[in-house]
Amino acid sequence: MRSPNLPKLMALGGLVVVASAAACTIMIRMPGESYQGPLPPATDELRALEQELHSYVQTLAGDIGERNLFHYDKFLTAAEYIRSTLANVGYEVQRQTYEVKGKVCENIEAEVLGTDRPDEILLIGAHYDSVQGSPGANDNGTGVAAMLALARAFRQSPLKRTLRFVAFANEEPPFFQTDDMGSRHYAQRSKQRGESIVLMFSLETIGYYSDNPGSQSYPPPLNFVYPSTGNFIAFVSNTENERWVRTVIDGFRQQVLFPSEGAVLWGWIPGVGWSDHWAFWKEGFPAVMVTDTALFRYPAYHTAEDTPDKVNYERLARVVSGMQRVITTIANQRDSAPP
Numbered sequence: 082m083r084s085p086n087l088p089k090l091m092a093l094g095g096l097v098v099v100a101s102a103a104a105c106t107i108m109i110r111m112p113g114e115s116y117q118g119p120l121p122p123a124t125d126e127l128r129a130l131e132q133e134l135h136s137y138v139q140t141l142a143g144d145i146g147e148r149n150l151f152h153y154d155k156f157l158t159a160a161e162y163i164r165s166t167l168a169n170v171g172y173e174v175q176r177q178t179y180e181v182k183g184k185v186c187e188n189i190e191a192e193v194l195g196t197d198r199p200d201e202i203l204l205i206g207a208h209y210d211s212v213q214g215s216p217g218a219n220d221n222g223t224g225v226a227a228m229l230a231l232a233r234a235f236r237q238s239p240l241k242r243t244l245r246f247v248a249f250a251n252e253e254p255p256f257f258q259t260d261d262m263g264s265r266h267y268a269q270r271s272k273q274r275g276e277s278i279v280l281m282f283s284l285e286t287i288g289y290y291s292d293n294p295g296s297q298s299y300p301p302p303l304n305f306v307y308p309s310t311g312n313f314i315a316f317v318s319n320t321e322n323e324r325w326v327r328t329v330i331d332g333f334r335q336q337v338l339f340p341s342e343g344a345v346l347w348g349w350i351p352g353v354g355w356s357d358h359w360a361f362w363k364e365g366f367p368a369v370m371v372t373d374t375a376l377f378r379y380p381a382y383h384t385a386e387d388t389p390d391k392v393n394y395e396r397l398a399r400v401v402s403g404m405q406r407v408i409t410t411i412a413n414q415r416d417s418a419p420p
């Protein structure tokens with residue numbers, strides 16, 4: 082038998098769908114268009130960057146391998162490798178140490194002082210631990226490799242604002258979103274010191290791309306609005322950072338011929354707060370995650386198969402060189418808040 086309330090229920094249901102769709106559209110509509118079409122020919126500069134990124138990922142995930150508090154000697158080796166890589170290009174490297182379960186953990190930091198506004202900081206961060214049972218080539222060898230390459234690129238060319246490059250400890254479980262995360266310690270210290278972090282970029286799993294239709298998935302309902310081919314880089318943050326996501330993706334799309342998507346989402350949607358940017362949000366600092374969407378695209382996510390051969394170094398290089406341009410724009414722009 083047909084319920085007499087059915088039309089009413091259907092109308093209500095329709096209203097909810099329309100309202101959610103409207104809310105989603107406001108948060109998802111981004112300036113510019115994602116680049117579609119063939120990628121431009123690789124320049125010598127891009128090839129060199131590709132080689133550089135490959136060598137960082139190979140050392141971290143191929144030679145060193147699983148690196149975390151449970152593989153402590155490798156964890157220390159990885160930290161030393163990051164320190165010496167930064168020192169070799171001329172940085173005075175700083176360490177922030179703290180203890181977890183009786184073991185010393187460290188964040189590693191290098192800085193290029195701004196020429197005009199040295200007190201305003203643009204922070205580029207990536208976690209260097211890998212999840213238990215994984216060599217962590219893409220998660221997060223690629224993020225660390227990008228951070229190191231950007232640090233090298235900016236070493237001799239300071240911008241108006243200060244650039245800070247940081248490798249964080251303990252992002253992965255069981256420390257994920259706890260007080261033992263390296264980024265949590267770092268962001269709390271920045272808050273205590275009264276530092277002005279204009280924007281933090283969390284470089285998180287950025288090296289896997291596929292041109293196959295259906296290679297990209299999403300937490301629902303995002304699957305209805307975003308592309309199903311996993312060939313793009315994504316800029317993700319929460320609703321409080323909406324203007325920053327728009328500024329960043331606008332800058333990327335204007336300067337880089339590479340597919341890109343931006344998402345301003347509620348922090349509770351799975352994946353949105355899943356990295357070091359979360360720790361900066363907690364202290365009230367603006368932070369945006371840069372990601373290939375990790376588990377929503379990458380079949381080897383958090384497995385022993387997350388090895389250096391899975392990474393697409395050419396596309397990773399295109400993303401990193403794009404980030405270099407975006408960072409330059411933001412670090413040189415007049416206003417500290419996005420327009």
Ligand SMILES: [Zn+2]
Nearest residue numbers: 220221285286
């Ligand atoms: Zn990760």
